[in-house]
Amino acid sequence: MSLEKHTKEEGEIVYQSDDKPFTLAEKLKKAGLKSGEFEPKSLGADTAKEEKLEEKGEKIEEVIKPQEQKPFTYKNADDLIKASLGKDVFERPDKELEKLKSQSLGAAAAKEKKYYNSAIDKQIALMEGKLKNLENSPKIFNKVATLKQKEERQKSIEELKRGIEEAKLRKEAIEKAKAARDRVKNFSKSDEKKEIKIRTQVEADIAEDQPKTYGKIYAKESAPEDALEKERVLKNLKKQDGLGKEENNLINKIEIVSSVGARHLDEKQIKEAQEAREGLGKTREKIVESERIIELGDVHELIEPTPGEEILITEEEKRIEDGEKFLAATDKQEKKIEEEIKQEKYWIREKIEKTANWYKKQPFWKKAVFSIGCIGVASASASISGAIGAAIASAAFTGSISQRAIGGLATFITAEGLLKKSAEKGGKERTKAEATRHTIEAAVLGLLVGSGQAARGVKEIADVTGVSDLLKSAYEYWIPKSWVESLDKIKYPHASSEPKIAAVSEVSQEVPQEVLPSAPKFQIADNVGIKKGDSIWSVAKRYLESNDEFQKLGGANAKVTEALQTYNIDRVKDVILANPEKYGLVAGIDMQDLTKLSVDDLKNIKWGEALNDSIQEKGGLLANLPQEKIDSIVQNNSTLREFFKENSDAPRTVENYEDILRGGGNTGIIKPVEEITPDVKEIESPESEIEPQEKPKVEFKEMKDFFENKAKIDIGKSSWLTEKFLENHKVGEILDSGFAKPQGVEMYTTAESEWGSPQWWEIKEKGDFKGQVEKILRNIPIEERAEIKKTSLFEFLEKYLAK
């Protein structure tokens, strides 16, 4: 350090230093200096002044006074800091802004906490001002600036934007940390009463023995151990009288209570003391943590204890902490990669920037598909231990399909080109390249179906994007049956007598080579006859039957033919059901009952468009299915046929089809009352061990009342909140992040719903509903929650609202 003192004029003092203002201020404080002038050393020389000082015989070392800046006269060190914050630290040239963000701001805030907010606000305002200036008159600038200048300007704009965002985050983190610290301190104070009570007890206990030892002086080596110890205790207690508010001293007191006074206390008091000590230990950790956060400007949020509440970190808090830590890790890695990219030449930087921007614009599900696939690729060989890992790795990296998928990832680099090409064709024509990309995306998604929105939204994505049929096969596509079987052998070695693991070559050979025919060409009849009793399914079948390729599906194998034809017909039906109005059906039509449509309704369907969207645009007819799937489709068809043969009046609704396949199903026969209502005598008879089922404790009406009156959910705006909804949805489903968002592919776009629109209301009310369920869940022990998430909402509410 060089803090140099100079006499400027008679009685005037100038301090100079190359230290930063805060460091200097500390030194001045230590030196007990109260007032003077401060001149930073690096702001230029004043030769005349040097000469003057030389004449006075004072030590001269770069006496500086900038022409443009007058020295600041301070009254004390705090004053110096305050002034410096405004005059020096925050008025540096642009190029130092970045440095200031990471150094000065954190240091300034850490050293002089009371100026935190003003310092950050000032910096934000400064950056916003600069940003505004840079963004002004872009047209004129673009006309006159060179390419390099434009690039630099753009870079500055981005840096400033990022800087503003970071500073705001930091400000928020500091606020939270401060609030947490205050709470912690309050907590300490409230606990102090307990400490004092214990301490009084200890003092009294010690006082009983006092006359025996107190006031006597022993030579250290001959003093009874007990006496020395007690003297030390008394000394400490006395010393602490005036320092009770300091957490450190409180902890010391408790230590004394535990180690020395404990034998005088009863069990309860010891326990109390120990608990208090532990509590304060945690408190102290919290204080240290909050200080650390403030000093480092770290964005991690503190877990704030509420006075009187247990401070121990819960599982939930640990989960949140981990999540934030992992998120911060992605940020750190991003910065590291940015640094690496900066080292490259413009051509590479420009391409990467375009790719990164393209990625940013993608809907979430695409990003998830991409990263999940990559994680799968990286995880396969690295950390899935033993033979399972080896098998995954073999399958993932030896099959031509996965090679194609990995290669496909690289083509994201040329995404701009692909988009351009697509746009040139009016966004209508699906190129072969796009078809391949869909295959890749579907395949990667299939690998890991189930992460977050990607999994939950598979159907919505499928219906709208056309990846649906690929998705249905994607799992098998990536993971061929033989390989799955080989995994089973490893995983469940005793389950089969064939412990062979498929060789890599076998795996590769068995991977289906094509799920998506590359050039779909098929034609359909202009019209087919539609008669009474027809359904969407039967008409779709008729249209498809007019196509030669459809007729040939499965070749000579009748079972395969049946499965493939059923599968493709379903594709058409699903597309129509997903978007009935688009295909000419009247809004609000009951899509559950497939036979409710009149002949006219069916005739009004835009069959050409539906077949085009579901088959042609999706790469043509699906011509391959895994054997397992084929068996399952054929079996289902047979079950349904049998059921309807025996029960011709059974409702042909989507719901009933599902029930039948689950082993139930409505036969359509209205049972006589006595059959529906069990005979009371029968129930009461001693032979019957079946107890009558308890009536639901809470009716749906009561649930509605609860949500309307207690949870303040606008039932009038929540048409989705029906009894059926509660029965058909599991608790876990609505806890998913996407629950509150609108259904359909919109969920994967970034577009915000218009305020007050039905969509907006749905998001809002669903969000509130989700919040209520979470609230109830919080009162349930953690170990029970996993099981509860699997139950239906109705069951859940029935049970917990009753409580």
Next chain:
Amino acid sequence: MITKEELRQIILKDLRMDSLSVEIQDKILEKLGGNIIKRISLAVLKALPEEARPEFEKISGSGDEIKIQEFFKNTIPNFEELMHKTIKETIEEYKQIAGIK
């Protein structure tokens, strides 16, 4: 039979993400994907010989993904290995920064 859910769990566990909320899982996936894509781009473009750049510009503008893949395979030695290695290293680096052992 190993189920999709089991497979998913294996991979989420690998990144210690299995206990996190779905929201956080999604955020991490999104950001990590961004990092991987930058690294892949960097690796591939660095490995692309300078003399192949004009051809690359031409092909990348064509929108033919299959051609692009073929181009990479023909001009970048061990292209697929490079892709695999880059992805793996990026994930490993992330784990290291996040303190995941």
